[in-house]
Structure formats: structure tokens, C-alpha cells
Amino acid sequence: MADEKKAGNETPGSVGIVSTQTITVAHPPDVLQLECGRSLGPITVAYETYGALSAKRDNTILIQHAWTGDAHVAGRHHPDDAKPGWWDIMVGPGKAFDTNRYYVICMNVIGGCKGTTGPSSINPATGKPYGLTFPMVTIADMVKVQKLVLEKMGITQLFSMAGGSMGGMQVLEWILRYPESVRSAMIIASTSRLSPQSIGFNEVGRHAIISDPNWQNGDYYQSDKRPETGLAIARMIGHITFLSEESMNQKFGRRLQNQAEYSYLFTREFEVESYLHAQGSRFVKRFDANTYLYITKAMDYFNAAADWGEGSLEKACRRILAKTLVVSFTSDWLFPSNQSRELVKALRQNNKDVSYIEIKSSYGHDAFLLETQTLTRVMDSFLDNLYESVMDHAE
Amino acid sequence: MADEKKAGNETPGSVGIVSTQTITVAHPPDVLQLECGRSLGPITVAYETYGALSAKRDNTILIQHAWTGDAHVAGRHHPDDAKPGWWDIMVGPGKAFDTNRYYVICMNVIGGCKGTTGPSSINPATGKPYGLTFPMVTIADMVKVQKLVLEKMGITQLFSMAGGSMGGMQVLEWILRYPESVRSAMIIASTSRLSPQSIGFNEVGRHAIISDPNWQNGDYYQSDKRPETGLAIARMIGHITFLSEESMNQKFGRRLQNQAEYSYLFTREFEVESYLHAQGSRFVKRFDANTYLYITKAMDYFNAAADWGEGSLEKACRRILAKTLVVSFTSDWLFPSNQSRELVKALRQNNKDVSYIEIKSSYGHDAFLLETQTLTRVMDSFLDNLYESVMDHAE
Numbered sequence: 103m104a105d106e107k108k109a110g111n112e113t114p115g116s117v118g119i120v121s122t123q124t125i126t127v128a129h130p131p132d133v134l135q136l137e138c139g140r141s142l143g144p145i146t147v148a149y150e151t152y153g154a155l156s157a158k159r160d161n162t163i164l165i166q167h168a169w170t171g172d173a174h175v176a177g178r179h180h181p182d183d184a185k186p187g188w189w190d191i192m193v194g195p196g197k198a199f200d201t202n203r204y205y206v207i208c209m210n211v212i213g214g215c216k217g218t219t220g221p222s223s224i225n226p227a228t229g230k231p232y233g234l235t236f237p238m239v240t241i242a243d244m245v246k247v248q249k250l251v252l253e254k255m256g257i258t259q260l261f262s263m264a265g266g267s268m269g270g271m272q273v274l275e276w277i278l279r280y281p282e283s284v285r286s287a288m289i290i291a292s293t294s295r296l297s298p299q300s301i302g303f304n305e306v307g308r309h310a311i312i313s314d315p316n317w318q319n320g321d322y323y324q325s326d327k328r329p330e331t332g333l334a335i336a337r338m339i340g341h342i343t344f345l346s347e348e349s350m351n352q353k354f355g356r357r358l359q360n361q362a363e364y365s366y367l368f369t370r371e372f373e374v375e376s377y378l379h380a381q382g383s384r385f386v387k388r389f390d391a392n393t394y395l396y397i398t399k400a401m402d403y404f405n406a407a408a409d410w411g412e413g414s415l416e417k418a419c420r421r422i423l424a425k426t427l428v429v430s431f432t433s434d435w436l437f438p439s440n441q442s443r444e445l446v447k448a449l450r451q452n453n454k455d456v457s458y459i460e461i462k463s464s465y466g467h468d469a470f471l472l473e474t475q476t477l478t479r480v481m482d483s484f485l486d487n488l489y490e491s492v493m494d495h496a497e
Numbered sequence: 498m499a500d501e502k503k504a505g506n507e508t509p510g511s512v513g514i515v516s517t518q519t520i521t522v523a524h525p526p527d528v529l530q531l532e533c534g535r536s537l538g539p540i541t542v543a544y545e546t547y548g549a550l551s552a553k554r555d556n557t558i559l560i561q562h563a564w565t566g567d568a569h570v571a572g573r574h575h576p577d578d579a580k581p582g583w584w585d586i587m588v589g590p591g592k593a594f595d596t597n598r599y600y601v602i603c604m605n606v607i608g609g610c611k612g613t614t615g616p617s618s619i620n621p622a623t624g625k626p627y628g629l630t631f632p633m634v635t636i637a638d639m640v641k642v643q644k645l646v647l648e649k650m651g652i653t654q655l656f657s658m659a660g661g662s663m664g665g666m667q668v669l670e671w672i673l674r675y676p677e678s679v680r681s682a683m684i685i686a687s688t689s690r691l692s693p694q695s696i697g698f699n700e701v702g703r704h705a706i707i708s709d710p711n712w713q714n715g716d717y718y719q720s721d722k723r724p725e726t727g728l729a730i731a732r733m734i735g736h737i738t739f740l741s742e743e744s745m746n747q748k749f750g751r752r753l754q755n756q757a758e759y760s761y762l763f764t765r766e767f768e769v770e771s772y773l774h775a776q777g778s779r780f781v782k783r784f785d786a787n788t789y790l791y792i793t794k795a796m797d798y799f800n801a802a803a804d805w806g807e808g809s810l811e812k813a814c815r816r817i818l819a820k821t822l823v824v825s826f827t828s829d830w831l832f833p834s835n836q837s838r839e840l841v842k843a844l845r846q847n848n849k850d851v852s853y854i855e856i857k858s859s860y861g862h863d864a865f866l867l868e869t870q871t872l873t874r875v876m877d878s879f880l881d882n883l884y885e886s887v888m889d890h891a892e
Contacts, residue, residue, distance in 0.1 A: 138761035238761035298745040298769040299737060305770040306733045308763065313726045315710060331708045338701045339734060342694060347833070350693040356800065364798055366533035366633035368703065368790060372797065374693040375700045395763060402767065403759055405751065435830070438742070 114196035116186065117152045117177035122217055124148050127250040134246060137403075140237040144226070147251050148173045148217025149209040152193055153201035155257070162257050163199055163485075164248065165189065165208040166265030166272040168470075169340075169397060170389055172216035175208040176201075191474045198482040203489065204261060211272070212247045213239040213397055215390035222323060222390045234320035239396060241268075241404040245275045249283075262485060263424075264288035266470035267437065268397070271404050274445070278410045281423040286488050288481055290429045291470035293441040294406040294415055294448075300436060303343055304398040307336030311391045320392050333391040334382030341381045346433035346466030350374060406445075415448040425455040427484045429477065431469035432462050457484065509591035511581065512547045512572035517612055519543050522645040529641060532798075535632040539621070542646050543568045543612025544604040547588055548596030550652070557652050558594055558880075559643065560584065560603040561660030561667040563865075564735075564792060565784055567611035570603045571596075586869045593877040598884065599656065606667070607642045608634040608792055610785035617718060617785045629715035634791060636663075636799040640670045644678075656887075657880060658819075659683035661865035662832065663792070666799050669840070673805045676818040681883050683876055685824045686865035688836040689801040689810055689843075695831060698738055699793040702731030706786045715787050728786040729777030736776045741828035741861030745769060801840075810843040820850040822879045824872065826864035827857050852879065 126146045128134040133143030150173045155162065165175050167188070176193035178186050193199040199206050210218035213236070221236040252258070263284055265273045270292020277287045296304070311317055314332030322328050345353070354374040358364070361371060370376050411418025426449060430442035439460050449456040461476050463469040470477070521541045523529040528538030545568045550557065560570050562583070571588035573581050588594040594601050605613035608631070616631040647653070658679055660668045665687020672682045691699070706712055709727030717723050740748070749769040753759070756766060765771050806813030821844060825837035834855050844851040856871050858864040865872070 138759075234763075295751060297742055298749040298751065298767065299740070299742050301751070301767050302733075302737045302745070302769045302773055305765070305767075305773060306730060306737070309733070309774075310705060310730055312763070313709075313730065335701060335705055335708065335730070338697075338704070342697045342701070345694070347692055347694050347830075350697070354693040356690060356693065356696070364533075368629075368707070368794070370700070372693065372696050372700075374697045378697055378700060379704075399763070435742075 115194050116190065117194045117201055119179070119181065120150055120152065120174070120177040120187075121179060122148050122150050122173055124217060125251055125254060127247065127254055134243070134250070136237050136243050137240040138238040142212075142219070142237055145212060145219045145247055145250075146217070146223070147209050147212075147219070147247060148214075149207060149251065150174055150176075150187075152176055152199075152206040153204050155205040159257055160259055160261060161203065162205045162207060162252075162260050164252075164260055164263045164276075165193070165199070165206060166263065166269035167208060167211070168265070168267035168269045169401070170385070170394075171269070172214070173208045173210045173218075174216075175206070188471070192478060192481070198478045198485065199264075207252075209248055209251060211244040211397070213244070213393060213400060215393040218247075220390070221320065221392035221396060231323040233323065233392060236392070236396065238399060240400050241271045241275045242279065242409065244272055244400065245279055248272075248276075249280060258283060260284045262286040262288065262488070264290065264481065265292070266290040267292055267467065268401055271401065274406055275404070277422050277424040277426070278406060278418060281421050284424045285492075286426070286484070287424040288427045288429070288484065289442075289445070290477070291431055291434055291437050291467055293437045294418075294445050295404060295408070296402055297441070300343075301402045303339055304402055307339050308395050308398055310335035310339075311395060314391075317391065320395075322391075328386070329391045330386040333386045333389065333394060334379075336394060337385040337389075338378040338382045341378055343436045344466060344468045346435060346464060348433055348464040349466050349468070352464065353377075415444060416451045419445075419448040419452050419454060422449065422452070422454055425488060426457070427481070428456060428458045429470075429480060430458075430460050431465065431467070431473065432460060433464050434467045434469060436467040510589050511585065512589045512596055514574070514576065515545055515547065515569075515572035515582075516574060517543050517545050517568055519612060520646055520649060522642065522649055529638070529645070531632050531638050532635040533633040537607075537614070537632055540607060540614045540642055540645075541612070541618070542604050542607075542614070542642060543609075544602060544646065545569055545571075545582070547571050547601040548599050550600040554652055555654055555656060556598065557600045557602060557647075557655050559647075559655055559658045559671075560588070560594070560601060561658065561664030562603060562606070563660070563662035563664045564796070565780070565789075566664070567609070568603045568605045568613075569611075570601070583866070587873060587876070593873045593880065594659075602647075604643055604646060606639040606792070608639070608788060608795060610788040613642075615785070616715065616787035616791060626718040628718065628787060631787070631791065633794060635795050636666045636670045637674065637804070639667055639795065640674055643667075643671075644675060653678060655679045657681040657683065657883070659685065659876065660687070661685040662687055662862065663796055666796065669801055670799070672817050672819040672821070673801060673813060676816050679819045680887075681821070681879070682819040683822045683824070683879065684837075684840070685872070686826055686829055686832050686862055688832045689813075689840050690799060690803070691797055692836070695738075696797045698734055699797055702734050703790050703793055705730035705734075706790060709786075712786065715790075717786075723781070724786045725781040728781045728784065728789060729774075731789060732780040732784075733773040733777045736773055738831045739861055739863045741830060741859060743828055743859040744861050744863070747859065748772075810839060811846045814840075814843040814847050814849060817844065817847070817849055820883060821852070822876070823851060823853045824865075824875060825853075825855050826860065826862070826868065827855060828859050829862045829864060831862040
């Protein structure tokens with residue numbers, strides 16, 4: 103293990119200025135065989151790292167980003183960036199993922215639009231963006247690409263892995279697919295398979311994109327028109343599912359935006375309407391519509407029980423060797439607690455080392471990004487215990 | 498009261514062949530003053546009646562339809578109609594709304610597209626469909642139109658009134674606006690005001706319609722292109738909110754449609770996807786997109802506490818004289834039970850005669866149309882008790 107002991111009374115700090123790196127794997131002819139039956143290569147992967155790899159190469163934590171996330175977890179790319187990476191609160195010196203102790207890596211998923219090969223990337227065979235010629239990818243494919251990258255980095259053993267939402271699906275797939283390679287795993291606000299309700303919301307979002315005339319059968323990259331309307335609608339639907347009735351009541355209630363009385367016009371007069379439109383508008387500036395299609399399909403397809411246990415989650419979980427922590431949030435109705443409990447039960451049926459915590463929160467699914475204090479405490483303690491036990495063992 | 502006693506062991510029957518009638522009110526210059534400040538007239542109202550008005554004109558039950566409903570509650574328009582009216586199970590000889598005893602009326606709401614004046618109607622001033630020149634209407638306006646129609650029919654006193662979902666909002670508005678006119682009222686799977694979550698879903702649906710190029714600023718009636726894509730998306734979103742996670746698990750699970758394996762294509766492969774698309778396609782054939790816009794706004798605006806109690810539901814409920822029955826369903830997350838309980842609490846704070854029943858159901862919001870056995874029993878008993886007590890009093 104890394105030799106540095108965590109400084110007990112250090113003020114948690116930032117990882118500072120970081121940059122996204124790229125690495126290329128699956129060079130032809132050693133292309134990646136995808137779950138869909140097609141193959142793909144070369145595959146470029148965008149990633150960031152924080153902290154330093156230990157001499158024994160045994161202190162890596164892989165963070166898995168959610169649906170529309172990216173590899174930029176912590177720190178800033180430029181000193182004047184308004185915001186740090188998406189999980190900065192978790193990663194840095196003295197934080198839960200203590201960069202004085204761990205080597206933290208995050209990669210953008212395959213099919214993504216944040217530097218990793220996806221439908222908006224140039225197909226080297228044609229010199230044009232893949233668009234819909236990009237093969238369908240799955241959560242398993244995401245994980246297989248990450249394994250290739252880690253192998254190329256010379257890392258065969260992971261100290262831990264963590265992910266929320268779709269990130270949690272990748273974590274689960276990892277510990278099922280490569281049980282020997284992961285010592286511990288944190289699966290947060292996630293599920294072993296989407297409910298039909300979630301598949302339904304995903305399909306409506308996809309349909310909104312595909313129905314947008316500017317989508318142009320996915321071949322819009324060289325056009326000056328992009329399916330921003332459809333993508334914004336998909337994102338607005340998504341945002342409703344990320345919140346809870348309670349958090350929406352607290353955040354917006356029935357308050358009007360900049361007006362005291364109803365306008366009796368088809369304008370955006372309730373605060374919640376303005377919020378959703380703002381979220382939609384912001385999203386289309388940073389995200390690719392085709393990636394939205396591919397990533398939602400990858401989530402829809404994910405089914406740990408079917409893929410690893412012939413339909414039985416209990417049977418699938420027999421393979422797992424990692425010590426696991428499962429976290430869910432009371433008001434999360436997208437990936438509700440009963441789905442986490444189902445996974446915990448399956449692990450316990452196999453006498454696996456699993457801790458489960460349901461955190462009381464009104465934030466809905468978004469809680470995994472917002473309940474930072476509780477989540478930090480829980481994850482910090484999980485990692486610390488493991489770190490100490492491994493250190494003791496080593497001494 | 499009507500003299501007919503309910504036949505105890507009669508097999509509940511159908512009202513038979515019925516037809517939708519129209520009646521016109523608010524003829525200029527006596528136009529209707531709308532809540533939005535504009536006025537409208539003449540207003541044609543489509544309605545159906547079942548049973549016969551008693552000599553004392555005291556046996557009328559007004560049924561309020563939901564969101565996308567119409568005046569056709571019971572019976573068939575043609576002998577070969579595949580389906581009867583939308584609440585046929587409730588209305589007929591020997592049924593809960595026993596047509597041997599009661600005179601049952603239902604009217605299509607103003608702003609609707611099922612025979613009552615709405616955005617698709619011809620504006621007599623221009624000879625063209627109103628489209629977006631149609632004034633914004635509210636739940637209060639719906640109720641005021643119904644009052645005008647009943648007055649024209651010579652009915653000033655209602656024995657009872659019932660409605661689910663948006664129908665329940667109309668019932669609540671009725672007993673607040675015309676407390677002296679309604680003896681009893683049944684508010685089912687409804688609310689005194691939409692939550693921000695529901696407003697959010699409504700706005701995404703509206704935005705999908707308005708963003709459809711075929712919407713043409715609402716002026717599509719004389720075009721061969723209609724905003725069917727946008728309206729279908731709105732309906733698909735709606736359908737997810739009408740069901741529950743549990744009912745979707747039961748109804749669809751993660752089953753695939755007509756295939757054993759994933760296709761790894763952007764096709765509709767899960768049953769839930771096919772279901773939602775089918776619902777969307779069916780809906781656009783029977784419903785007007787502009788009406789969808791107007792009706793959802795009417796629901797968004799409805800706020801009994803603000804309109805009648807200066808923000809306090811308890812204060813608003815002081816006005817109510819009707820004996821009320823409030824019914825909610827455990828798995829309804831669109832208009833969840835806590836919203837019904839809020840109304841019940843406000844009524845009880847005023848010592849009003851209110852009964853509340855929460856029916857255990859997995860059907861979600863749709864339960865008000867599906868839990869017919871329980872609902873029939875509950876409503877039948879509510880009406881019967883009232884009928885008997887009124888009859889006793891009269892004897």
C-alpha cells in the first residue's frame with residue numbers, strides 16, 4: 103500500500119490545476135469485441151488522475167461518472183474556472199478519496215462525448231464522425247475499455263471503485279466481470295437493472311431527439327443545425343426524475359418567476375418551468391444528442407442478473423469478491439432504495455462482505471451529488487477501515 | 498327526490514344507446530367573463546345525460562371528466578361501438594350512479610375538443626378556428642360554464658357530483674364557488690393544486706407540442722400537417738405518470754416485444770416502449786394539441802387555497818357546505834395521497850362532513866379508472882347513505 107498516512111487534522115484541499123489526458127487502446131487488429139457483436143478500435147479514452155500511483159501499484163481508486171458526466175472529477179482545468187470537477191468535494195488531499203494516499207482515476211465512458219471515442223468522434227475509416235454508424239455499446243463495454251486502459255497503465259489491481267447512478271452500474275459490472283481485480287466497491291444511488299419506468303422515460307427522451315428534424319438521422323455534425331430542441335426536452339424530463347416531489351416543493355413550490363399574478367399566456371411563468379428550460383438550454387451546449395441516445399440504451403440494456411446469473415441476482419453475486427458498500431437515498435424514485443436492497447440481499451445470501459446505508463434525504467436521485475457531508479463520512483469510513491486493515495495485514 | 502327505489506337484486510345494466518347533445522350559453526351580449534380578464538361567447542357545450550330528471554329536479558349527479566376525457570360517460574353511441582363510455586362501469590341502471598334513481602349529466606369542458614367550444618372551434622367573429630386566439634381558461638371557467646348550462650336546463654340544485662383527477666378539481670371548485678348548489682361531492686385521485694413536479698411534466702409536454710414544426714403557432718387546423726409528434730411525446734410522458742413503478746413492473750417488467758434477444762438497434766424493443774408509442778399514436782388520432790396546451794395550463798393554475806382562502810386551504814374550506822367523499826390511491830404518485838389528506842384535514846378543521854378513503858392499489862393514478870370494484874362499493878355506499886337520509890327526511 104501507499105506509505106503516506108492520512109493527516110488527521112489537515113484541512114481538505116484541492117487537487118489544484120489538472121488536465122484531461124487521453125490514451126488509446128484497442129488498436130487494430132486488436133480491436134475490442136463489443137457485446138452487440140460488432141468490434142471497435144482504435145478507442146481513445148479521456149481520463150484524469152489525481153494523486154500518485156504507489157510503488158506497489160496498489161492504491162488506485164477508479165471513479166465512475168454518471169450518465170452525462172465526464173472524466174473531470176476534481177480540481178480546475180484553468181485557474182479561472184467557475185466550478186471545479188463534478189465530485190471535487192470527494193477527491194483531494196484530506197478528502198474521502200485522499201489524494202495523499204490514493205491514486206484516483208476517472209475515465210469518460212465509451213460512447214461519450216467528453217474525449218472518449220463515441221458517435222461524435224471521427225471514424226478513422228471514413229474521416230467523418232461516426233454518427234449512427236457507431237456501434238451500440240453497453241455498460242459491459244464501458245468496463246472492458248477501462249480494463250484495457252488500466253492494463254496499459256500497468257495497473258492490474260484496484261484498491262477501490264466508486265460510482266453513483268450509471269457510475270454504480272459500471273462498478274457492479276466491474277466486480278462481476280473482473281472479481282479478482284477490485285478490492286472494494288461503492289455503489290451509490292444505483293441499480294442492477296433499470297425499471298420499466300426508467301426505460302420509459304429514456305425512450306421518451308430518445309424519441310424527442312430522434313423526432314427533432316435537426317437530428318438528421320444522427321448526421322448533424324457538419325450541419326449548422328443540431329437537435330437542440332429534442333435534446334433539451336430529453337434533459338427536462340431527466341431533471342424532473344432527478345429531483346423529488348419534496349425537493350421540488352422546497353426549491354420551487356408554486357412560485358412564479360418575476361411576476362406576482364398569472365399571465366394567462368403560454369409563457370414560462372412558474373419557477374419550475376424556468377428552471378427546467380434553463381437546465382435544458384445549458385445541457386445542449388455541453389452534450390451531444392447521439393451520445394444521449396447511446397448512453398441511455400446502454401443503461402436500458404444493463405441487467406446484472408440476466409448477464410451473470412441466468413436471471414438470478416443472487417446467483418450473479420456469487421462471483422463477487424470485492425467488499426462492497428451500497429448507498430441509497432430515501433427520496434430517490436429513479437433508482438429507489440428497494441433496488442439497492444435487492445442487490446444487498448443478493449450479496450448477503452452469498453455471505454458477501456456488504457454494508458448498506460440508506461441515507462435520509464429529500465433531494466431525490468440528485469442526492470448522490472448533494473448529500474456530500476453524509477456521503478463523505480460514509481465513504482471515508484468505508485475506505486479508512488479497509489485501508490487500515492490492509493495496512494495492518496501488510497505490517 | 499326521485500321516487501324510484503333502487504332494485505336490490507337487479508343485474509346492473511347499460512344505459513344503452515346514447516348520443517352527445519349540445520347546448521349553447523353565453524350568447525352575446527351576455528358573454529362569459531373569464532378569469533383571465535377576457536370574455537367569451539357564445540359557448541357551445543357538448544353533454545350527455547342518463548336517467549330522467551325527477552319532478553322536483555333534485556336528483557341530478559354531475560360527472561366531471563378528467564384531462565383528456567369527454568361527455569360520453571356511459572352506454573354506446575352506436576350498437577357496434579367497441580367500447581362504451583369512459584365510466585360505463587359506474588353509470589347505469591343498478592350501478593353506483595343508478596340511472597333508475599339519478600339523472601346523470603356529463604359535459605365536455607370549455608377549451609376541450611370533444612364538442613365544447615375550444616381552440617379547435619370556429620370563432621364566429623372570423624369564421625376560422627380560434628387556435629391560439631382562444632382565451633386562456635381555468636378550472637373556474639369550466640365550472641362557470643357548467644353552471645350556465647344547468648341553469649338553462651332548469652337545474653339549480655345538484656344531488657351529487659363526482660370527478661377523478663382534473664374532474665376532482667372541478668368538483669372542488671364547484672363546492673367552493675357554488676356551495677349552496679351541491680348537496681354532496683366526490684373528489685377522487687385529485688388535488689387542491691398541482692405540485693411543481695406535475696407542473697414540470699405538463700410544461701415539458703407543452704414544450705414538445707410547441708416545438709413541433711407542424712404546430713405552426715397553433716394555426717394548423719387548415720393544414721395537412723398537425724403536431725402529432727409533439728402531442729404523442731406529451732402523451733407518452735403523461736402515461737408514465739399515470740402508472741406506478743409497481744404496475745409497470747407487473748404490466749411490462751423488462752420484457753422484450755416480439756424478440757428474445759436485444760437487437761442493439763434504436764428500435765422499440767422493450768414492451769414498455771411499444772406500449773408508450775402505441776398510446777401516443779392512439780392519442781393523436783382523438784385529441785387536439787391546442788386543447789392539450791389549454792387544459793394543462795388550466796390545471797397548472799388551479800389553486801383552491803389561493804383562490805378561496807387567501808393561501809389557506811383551511812380558510813377556503815369554510816365555504817363548503819356539501820358532504821364530501823375524498824378518495825386517493827396508495828400508488829398514485831401524480832396526485833399522491835398526502836395531497837388528498839391535506840384537503841381532508843382542511844375540511845375537518847372546519848368540522849365539515851367529510852369521509853376519506855385511501856384505496857390500496859398498485860395501478861398508480863390510473864387506479865381511479867381501474868379499481869372499479871372498490872370504487873363502486875365506496876361511491877355506491879356514499880350515495881346510498883345520502884339518498885336514504887334525504888328520503889327519510891322527506892318522508
